[in-house]
Amino acid sequence: TIFMTKLIVANWKMYLTLSQSIALAKRISNFKFLISKLELVVCSSFVGLEKVGKVLNGTHIKLGAQDVWPEPRGAFTGEVGLDDLAELGVEYVLVGHSERRRYQGETDAVVNTKLRAVLAAGMQPILCVGEPKRELGSKNHEFRKAKNYVRNQLRKNLKDIPNSKFMIHNSPIIAYEPIWAIGTGRPATPEDASEMHGWIRKVIVEIYGGRASGQTEARPTRIPILYGGSVNSKNAAGFLNAPHIDGLLIGGASTKAEELKLILSAC
Numbered sequence: 116t117i118f119m120t121k122l123i124v125a126n127w128k129m130y131l132t133l134s135q136s137i138a139l140a141k142r143i144s145n146f147k148f149l150i151s152k153l154e155l156v157v158c159s160s161f162v163g164l165e166k167v168g169k170v171l172n173g174t175h176i177k178l179g180a181q182d183v184w185p186e187p188r189g190a191f192t193g194e195v196g197l198d199d200l201a202e203l204g205v206e207y208v209l210v211g212h213s214e215r216r217r218y219q220g221e222t223d224a225v226v227n228t229k230l231r232a233v234l235a236a237g238m239q240p241i242l243c244v245g246e247p248k249r250e251l252g253s254k255n256h257e258f259r260k261a262k263n264y265v266r267n268q269l270r271k272n273l274k275d276i277p278n279s280k281f282m283i284h285n286s287p288i289i290a291y292e293p294i295w296a297i298g299t300g301r302p303a304t305p306e307d308a309s310e311m312h313g314w315i316r317k318v319i320v321e322i323y324g325g326r327a328s329g330q331t332e333a334r335p336t337r338i339p340i341l342y343g344g345s346v347n348s349k350n351a352a353g354f355l356n357a358p359h360i361d362g363l364l365i366g367g368a369s370t371k372a373e374e375l376k377l378i379l380s381a382c
């Protein structure tokens with residue numbers, strides 16, 4: 116592993132009401148954890164951001180959004196803009212989550228636009244990628260189809276985003292979330308996830324090269340890669356100890372205080 120500090124991102128999706136979100140944020144804000152060991156980001160619903168943000172204010176826990184519209188202001192009925200997120204103190208934004216690709220028909224081109232916008236706004240995008248189907252016999256075939264699928268997504272989503280846009284404080288983060296593992300209780304094995312993470316890093320280097328061209332730029336090889344998909348307190352340690360896994364993106368288990376606490380203590 117190249118990162119000493121694990122990045123743990125809680126994606127609350129649309130699981131919680133506003134009052135439940137506030138209550139959970141209060142419990143989490145009392146967690147004691149070593150900031151040298153982990154960084155925790157909570158992605159509440161848009162509606163929850165302001166009040167959850169207030170609860171987390173003054174703690175080491177960062178605020179994240181689950182999506183964004185890539186324009187600051189304008190005639191975009193029903194959308195939430197980058198300026199709104201900035202005012203609320205949002206530092207991280209999930210981009211291209213498979214549920215948005217699936218239910219909102221978000222294309223790779225839209226994901227690319229959002230990614231640029233979030234980087235330009237100085238926030239950290241968490242780009243979600245992952246193949247739809249579990250590949251049978253993945254061990255034997257080194258899951259070539261899944262790897263090609265993910266490479267294709269990365270190429271399209273990162274298209275024409277120059278390395279120079281990756282500043283040290285806001286380079287993108289990649290989350291590998293195999294769709295078949297999300298919310299199914301059937302996670303990838305840490306070995307397979309780690310293999311895919313190694314592949315993702317290869318693809319990033321293929322796209323950007325291994326070295327940064329300027330001092331203020333983050334190295335593509337230092338982009339954190341998170342695993343997501345049915346992570347819970349029982350399997351978290353396996354992922355956290357796998358060689359290429361820099362952190363976790365957690366859905367369901369992150370909405371239960373005790374589960375999340377146990378996962379954090381595995382860091």
Ligand code: 13P
Binds near residue numbers: 292345364
């Ligand atoms: P689960 O942890 O509920 O499987 O969700 C994963 C996910 O999609 C996080 O973004």
